[in-house]
Amino acid sequence: MRWAAEVAYLGSAFSGWQRQAGSVTVQGALEEALTRLNGVPSVVEGAGRTDGGVHARGQVVSFDTARRWEPSRLRLALEGNLPQTLRVLRVAPVDGAFRARHDAQYREYVYFLWTETCCYPHLAPYVWHNRTWQDLEPLRACCRLLPGTHDFRAFCRAADCPDESRRTLYAVTLLRRGPIVRLRIRGRGFLTNMVRIIVGSLDAVARGKRDPSWFASLLGGKGREESGRTAPPQGLFLWKVGYVPSPWRETSEENMRATGVEE
Amino acid sequence: MRWAAEVAYLGSAFSGWQRQAGSVTVQGALEEALTRLNGVPSVVEGAGRTDGGVHARGQVVSFDTARRWEPSRLRLALEGNLPQTLRVLRVAPVDGAFRARHDAQYREYVYFLWTETCCYPHLAPYVWHNRTWQDLEPLRACCRLLPGTHDFRAFCRAADCPDESRRTLYAVTLLRRGPIVRLRIRGRGFLTNMVRIIVGSLDAVARGKRDPSWFASLLGGKGREESGRTAPPQGLFLWKVGYVPSPWRETSEENMRATGVEE
Numbered sequence: 151m152r153w154a155a156e157v158a159y160l161g162s163a164f165s166g167w168q169r170q171a172g173s174v175t176v177q178g179a180l181e182e183a184l185t186r187l188n189g190v191p192s193v194v195e196g197a198g199r200t201d202g203g204v205h206a207r208g209q210v211v212s213f214d215t216a217r218r219w220e221p222s223r224l225r226l227a228l229e230g231n232l233p234q235t236l237r238v239l240r241v242a243p244v245d246g247a248f249r250a251r252h253d254a255q256y257r258e259y260v261y262f263l264w265t266e267t268c269c270y271p272h273l274a275p276y277v278w279h280n281r282t283w284q285d286l287e288p289l290r291a292c293c294r295l296l297p298g299t300h301d302f303r304a305f306c307r308a309a310d311c312p313d314e315s316r317r318t319l320y321a322v323t324l325l326r327r328g329p330i331v332r333l334r335i336r337g338r339g340f341l342t343n344m345v346r347i348i349v350g351s352l353d354a355v356a357r358g359k360r361d362p363s364w365f366a367s368l369l370g371g372k373g374r375e376e377s378g379r380t381a382p383p384q385g386l387f388l389w390k391v392g393y394v395p396s397p398w399r400e401t402s403e404e405n406m407r408a409t410g411v412e413e
Numbered sequence: 414m415r416w417a418a419e420v421a422y423l424g425s426a427f428s429g430w431q432r433q434a435g436s437v438t439v440q441g442a443l444e445e446a447l448t449r450l451n452g453v454p455s456v457v458e459g460a461g462r463t464d465g466g467v468h469a470r471g472q473v474v475s476f477d478t479a480r481r482w483e484p485s486r487l488r489l490a491l492e493g494n495l496p497q498t499l500r501v502l503r504v505a506p507v508d509g510a511f512r513a514r515h516d517a518q519y520r521e522y523v524y525f526l527w528t529e530t531c532c533y534p535h536l537a538p539y540v541w542h543n544r545t546w547q548d549l550e551p552l553r554a555c556c557r558l559l560p561g562t563h564d565f566r567a568f569c570r571a572a573d574c575p576d577e578s579r580r581t582l583y584a585v586t587l588l589r590r591g592p593i594v595r596l597r598i599r600g601r602g603f604l605t606n607m608v609r610i611i612v613g614s615l616d617a618v619a620r621g622k623r624d625p626s627w628f629a630s631l632l633g634g635k636g637r638e639e640s641g642r643t644a645p646p647q648g649l650f651l652w653k654v655g656y657v658p659s660p661w662r663e664t665s666e667e668n669m670r671a672t673g674v675e676e
Binding site for chain 2: 158159160163205225229234235237238239240268269270271272274275276
């Protein structure tokens with residue numbers, strides 16, 4: 151029986167998404183939990199392969215169970231076999247052909263920066279503490295260049311760059327709320343480190359080292375050596391993954407996450 | 414030269430405010446840092462003596478330095494001698510008679526609860542995960558009883574209860590924002606565990622074990638055994654301490670915390 155689940159995790163507790171012998175990874179922890187429930191080795195597919203240190207608020211995964219489950223019981227049984235740093239927000243039975251990675255219509259990442267002198271220790275694990283992002287106008291000029299289909303080769307970790315490095319972004323917004331700056335990027339798919347290298351390149355503009363015309367030039371298939379540094383992982387959240395139809399349509403009230411949380 | 418400083422800390426990193434041999438405490442860490450700067454043993458006074466596990470967003474402390482300092486340099490020098498879990502938001506030179514504890518006009522505490530089935534691991538260290546606080550109306554009826562001067566003996570850890578256990582509260586508000594419930598209490602002064610026992614007693618009402626008339630009866634000098642349990646520390650923040658005049662009036666721009674943070 152196939153399932154979709156939405157999971158949230160503390161990036162600092164894992165060496166990234168992908169299963170790796172000898173490392174604590176999100177996929178590894180989920181597969182161990184599921185293997186315990188199923189009694190046979192079980193595989194979990196995730197919509198986004200987050201790097202070590204990157205958080206998830208709304209990662210979506212798919213997997214099979216050996217037997218039928220009542221959804222809220224399956225959610226609890228999974229959580230009971232997972233560390234507190236990895237939580238299962240909701241689960242839903244899905245069509246047997248559903249695949250979290252392949253079927254995702256979009257992925258949305260959010261990157262947070264803290265721009266004041268001193269950062270509350272409660273927020274420090276979830277932001278890049280960076281005082282240079284004061285004037286957002288040149289950065290917004292860069293962000294307006296991003297939507298559409300571009301060769302994002304300059305924004306991919308060199309060792310991981312595929313031959314086909316064009317990707318499509320749907321929407322990019324940059325806003326300030328007091329000392330917090332939030333970059334939200336929605337796209338069809340992302341290259342390795344893509345959001346973090348976009349943020350690092352915006353940072354070169356924020357520091358006055360580069361300007362928006364330089365940023366524009368990066369979108370023409372330039373190499374990784376041309377773009378900015380890779381911004382630190384702890385500011386980045388895999389925020390949401392979208393599917394059509396939504397796997398969550400028929401989840402019961404009991405199993406629903408609050409709709410009051412800002413989307 | 415006397416100073417006021419506003420500090421924030423992660424409650425889970427300390428065995429409370431008060432200096433104790435053999436324990437890592439907030440006062441102990443601040444006094445060690447200051448002693449290093451002053452070259453002689455130095456004392457720090459705090460406005461609120463938070464328990465172990467209780468966070469602070471706006472604790473105010475007072476202390477003396479052996480020499481003159483430029484405020485932003487003093488802030489940096491202190492932070493350089495403190496762990497990342499304890500940050501100095503701002504410092505200001507104050508009148509030689511200023512005392513953080515004695516001169517505080519009010520203290521404001523905020524307690525956060527998370528009322529949904531599943532809690533994001535990013536928020537879990539800062540909330541009481543408690544699904545019973547759904548209908549806030551009976552709890553608001555209790556909160557409306559709190560402002561004014563009452564004998565709060567029922568809301569004080571028995572071992573620490575002073576002979577004079579009357580205290581004055583100025584304002585108490587309870588609001589919901591999606592899955593988060595926030596209780597804000599402003600008062601002249603507080604007894605040991607007072608906010609946590611208020612929350613634990615509200616919880617007895619939330620669970621339907623007690624009603625607002627029971628809550629009202631507690632305010633007439635009842636004993637600790639009559640009230641609810643002590644709510645867990647991690648939902649509690651010492652949010653703000655107020656002074657007249659404010660010690661921060663003359664802080665320079667460089668040394669100012671953002672005013673954009675929700676107060």
